[in-house]
Amino acid sequence: MKRLVILGGGESGVGTAILGKKKGYDVFVSDFGKIKSNYIEVLGLNKIEWEDEKHTEDLILNADLVMKSPGIPDKAPIVKKLLEKGIPVISEIEFAYQYTNAITIGITGSNGKTTTTLLTHHLLKQGGLNVGLAGNIGKSFAWQVAEDKVDVYVLELSSFQLDGIVTFKPHIAVITNISPDHLDRYNYDYGLYIESKFRITMNQTEEDYLIYDNEDEAISFWLKNNKTKAKKLPFSLTKKLEEGSYLEDKTIINITNNKQINMPTTNLSLDGMHNVKNAMAATTVAQLMNIRKQTIRESLSNFQGVEHRLEKVLKIENVQYINDSKATNVNATFFALESMETPTIWIVGGVDKGNDYTELMPLVNEKVKAIICLGVDNKKIIDSFNNIVDVMVETSSMEQAVKVAQKIAEKGETVLLSPACASFDLFENYEDRGNKFKSAVRGL
Structure with a gap:
């Protein structure tokens, strides 16, 4: 019986485990983080062995085939060891x-x-x-x-x-x-x-x-x-x-x-x-x-569109609040700013993936009235746009960012969350970030 080891016990990992088991593999799931309880339940029902918060090398390096979840980089120590041993590492797809x-x-x-x-x-x-x-x-x-x-x-x-x-x-x-x-x-x-x-x-x-x-x-x-x-x-x-x-x-x-x-x-x-x-x-x-x-x-x-992608949340006192939390890179934010038709208060920031903000300069100059930084480290954003906008505020929570935006925004303007960055410093993922934005707006 061939041994299939799955690294990562999320949606793609558990799905692969179920298919692997059905196709007659000896399946083992290993996650360095915590596996969510709903997935643990599914693994149990399908009698699939698993571990979390660790990678036990003896149970992994004896694999015939390894499926690695997309979130795990090739640089991860366990992946390096698998590749050194010549064990094929593939994606769920x-x-x-x-x-x-x-x-x-x-x-x-x-x-x-x-x-x-x-x-x-x-x-x-x-x-x-x-x-x-x-x-x-x-x-x-x-x-x-x-x-x-x-x-x-x-x-x-x-x-x-x-x-x-x-x-x-x-x-x-x-x-x-x-x-x-x-x-x-x-x-x-x-x-x-x-x-x-x-x-x-x-x-x-x-x-x-x-x-x-x-x-x-x-x-x-x-x-x-x-x-x-x-x-x-x-x-x-x-x-x-x-x-x-x-x-x-x-x-x-x-x-x-x-x-x-x-x-x-x-x-x-x-x-x-x-x-x-x-x-x-x-x-x-x-x-x-x-x-x-x-x-x-x-x-x-x-067609109804995608949640967290230029999603109109609410109009409050004639100010439109837009959730574009899915904009996790500069190019996505470029499209968002390009489609703004009123003066915009822009909430931006998060984990920088090597961003170059130069291409946003003309748009920010033309459309953005104020920038609200929402990240643990906002230095790069501040350095990039300091000379372009008059108002720049640093915040450390979504609620604070939305409250500040409300103070700055005047009738007929737009508050846009379009972070241009990953969300992992203050949020679980971009959905979590977008949902927190929406609930903060609804709480105004």
Whole structure:
């Protein structure tokens, strides 16, 4: 019996354990942190051995195969030891992929991947397909494969998940955009991060498709210097394309496999030019999957959006409060600030992942009235914007940040939480940060 060791007892770890057990592996789950009680219960019900708050080497280094959760870096001592012994270390995506015959659609990118994934899932579901949602979002891919009830999977894939693939090949791959993010995991080498994103297409053949942003510098540079066998379907806001999606007279024009669909951007349920791009990517997938044009149009106009992504919370005394906690890098915050139409009080800060704030300067100059720092160490933000905005306040809790914002904001203005940083200094994750923002706003 082959031994499968799983590092990390979260959603992807427990899902992989269930699938591994079903496929006849001797399974062991090890988590260096604490495993949540609901997951412990599931492991118990499935008679799967586990440990937490430690890694017992004797129980791990005897593995035939190891699935590592995406949050664990390759630099972790236990991972180094496994690699030195030549034991294969893969991601949940790679493990589960071997056991499904479903069509897979993989979506990656520095920003927009969650919105594009949910929008694509919405289009396919409204089109009547039996479709699952997994990867970096929702219920674990492996868990769903173990239950095996769907024909198509839409997978949101992070660079960490792609780092652990060997044979995984999505039939349709989407790269929304690439901008510096998570550089702390890539030795501060942007090139390594870009390579990591493009692993999504490395196993694709002539029968597969790659959908991507035609204007993105990093993507264009990679495609100029590297080959993919997949059929390329770009999208663009500035250039007329023979195939793919482009914008003309405020209308999205999509031409895929000789089928054309037009959609006025005014009918989209989501605001902002970045969402026009997300809609283009999702439409191209829907066209490839033969969803009816009428269904595509209706679905794009009734899609509800993503929690913690430019989410309008409340208007209080004519001040709009917006939760964009999901903006964990500079590029995401760029889109948020770009879509602001009134003077903005900007709440920013957290764990810096090697951020360069230069690209935000013109937008901050034009739109931001005051900056509220919310992080343990705000020095870099203060140094970057000190000369651009008149009001700068440091705070150490969400409640305090929101109260200060309320004092500064005047009628007709906006308070925007768009941190541009990871959340792990003061919060569990970006959802926790966004929820605390929403409850602080509701408490005003």
